Amino acid sequence: MKFGGVLVQDAAAIMHSAQLVVQTAHKNTRAVVVVSAMASVTDGLLDLADRARQGHGDEVAQAVDLLERRHEDAVQTVFSSSPAMAVQPVVDEEHALFVSLRQALAGVAMLHELTPRSRDLIVSFGERCSAPIMSAALRAAGLTSRSLTGGEAGIVTDDTFGSAAPLLEIARRTVPRALTPLLDRGLTPVVTGFVGANEEGVITTLGRGGSDYTATILGxxxxxxxxxxxxxxxxxxxxDPKLVPDAVRVPALSYRExxxxxxxxxxVLHPMTVAPVQEAGIPIRIRSAFLPASPGTIVRADAPETGPVKxxxxxRKLTALTIGGAAMIGTSDVVSRVFDLLATAQLPVLMISQSSSMANVSLVMTQTDAERATRLLHKEFVGSTAIRDITATPHVAVVAVVGDGMRGTPGVAARLFTSLASENINLLMIAQGSSEVNISVLIAEKEVQRAVRAIHAAFGLAATT
Ligand SMILES: Nc1ncnc2c1ncn2[C@@H]1O[C@H](COP(=O)(O)OP(=O)(O)O)[C@@H](O)[C@H]1O
Ligand SMILES: N[C@@H](CC(=O)OP(=O)(O)O)C(=O)O
Incomplete structure (x- = not known):
């Protein structure tokens, strides 16, 4: 069971989340709990790491004090509900973590250098500080529990600091070795989401939003x-209910969807969440902590199709790069070199379109990736006749419709385009995945809300459930 930042943001949220675990444990179900950092703490730690690198030591020290107080307040409130329990060991554990955090930030400030490895260490304190509080809340609610870091729980990753990949072959041995004895003793382990360790035991992180991924790796x-x-x-x-107020719950989705x-x-989910559980067919249930009686959304291999689009x-915040040059005509070599370069630099491309003359190719990427890609492409192709120009179109957005049911169903694209045309929204690019479970369009960023609402209405999605 994974609880995100908002669901552990303070003592009240942590105690509410703990109750959800207790209710399940009472049904003779053994649970492993995964927690994120308290809401906004991860952003705060990343900001502190940057400010430490710039040498703003005093500001950083004050902000860490505030962060420590926020965690200590949560500890005190959790324990005030159970006066018989000793609060001091948890206060000491939190304090020791904050001493280490201060040391890590001081090192960065002294060296004026922030490596991906030290950034991962600093940002890991978010989850490492929230997990002991959740574990204490579970004990206060009557369970036995202890907290572990992702590495202690057996999540071994590669060395890609900032977006490390789990080494599942190893983790299949190390995770049960770490957790099964605890579960057998009747404990409910609380594991830090987002945080892993490489084979030498150095802390890594799984990428932003990676606590969902931790849950499926453990699962x-x-x-x-x-x-x-x-x-x-x-x-x-x-x-997204923030964009479309009449959005409704999707009862079931396939892994691919x-x-x-x-x-x-x-x-709502980290993109890699599905990968670890898909092969074994383990279902994922996405449930509301505020409506626990609701079945939420079940994700499994054989979700029923309810229509073409689910x-x-x-x-948002994307840029389209158009790479052009007469020498590209009729040669696939330039295009493959472009993609090789982007793959080696680990710059993901969200949409691709090539003109039929093959004289130019357009790629859609995040703004920051597009800036890096432009620099790399200029460096690689400088002085070559293959590429004459690279133009960037910033402030664009991709809007996509997704559903297994659109495979082989004619008219889905027509309905999508008509709904956008009726709102006078210009399409800059169109792409359909070869798996035919999505169609995506590129539009100006300022049109996103109108576009999403129009498409939502055109496919009758508010009436799905
Ligand atoms: N299709 C969607 N369904 C549900 N939530 C969505 C969707 N698209 C975007 N969201 C956003 O995802 C957020 C839920 O995820 P998030 O807050 O990251 O949870 P957590 O912090 O618990 O991982 C919501 O605030 C919601 O606005
Ligand atoms: N705390 C990490 C990992 C995470 O998944 O958080 P959340 O579950 O609150 O989205 C982040 O903010 O990226």
């Missing part, structure tokens, strides 16, 4: 019967 390696991801929202909705939704911007998503 696959134990293996679990189900992975439950508790959220503020009532499961995966037909659109949820992967496409996450990749195309549905912030949800609409969007990603």
């Amino acid at each position: 696959a390696c134990l293996p679990a019967d189900e992975v439950w991801i508790w959220k503020e929202v009532d499961g995966v909705m037909t659109a 949820v992967m496409e939704l996450a990749w195309f911007g549905a912030k 949800a609409v998503t969007s990603i």
